[in-house]
Structures are given as structure tokens and as C-alpha cells.
Amino acid sequence: MRRLKSWTGAACAAVYALAFVALYVDYARRSGTWFADLPLSLIALPFTLVMRRLNGGSFDFGGDMTGRVIAAGLFGAALAYVAGLIVEAVVRGIARLALHSRA
Secondary structure, three states: OOOOOOOHHHHHHHHHHHHHHHHHHHHHOOOOOOOHHHHHHHHHHHHHHHHHHHOOOOOOOOOOOOOHHHHHHHHHHHHHHHHHHHHHHHHHHHHHHHHHHHH
């Protein structure tokens, strides 16, 4: 089995993590106002949907739920890493096929 190292995955995870932190800081700045955590909830949507499926349809998420916010950030970064890993593997496979077809 090959290692699961990917520069593209790491870059995607880093971009997601930076966006997540920026939206959390924005939430912290605007907390207490109406829909203050909406952007944070939208970026955490993959985590929320998975947790709703695992809980049987009900799962609360908000910017003031620190444990869930951290879990959502880690889950999203891991998901972004896997997406980047898949993209990199597909591009490497296509490049490998193109190089072997020339020979």
C-alpha cells in the first residue's frame, strides 16, 4: 500500500483551515447579532450533514459550541485533504498514461 502523502491535499486542507478560522473570527466579532454564525455553519455543512445522518436526523451546530466547532474544522480539513489527494492521484495517473502512450 502506498503512503497517503499529497501536496495538493495539504494545500487544500490548509486553505480550508484558514477559511474556517477566518469565519470563526468573524463569528466571534459579530456574536450576539442575528445570523452571526451563518457563514460558519455553511462552511461546516459537510460535518453537520454527516453528524445528522449518524444521529438519526437531529444535530445542533452553532458558533458557541466550541467542541463541535473544533470537530467541524478538523473534519472539513481532513475532507479537503482527501479531495486534494484524489485530484492529485487522478492527475498523476493521467500524466503517467500520457507519458507511456508517447513511448
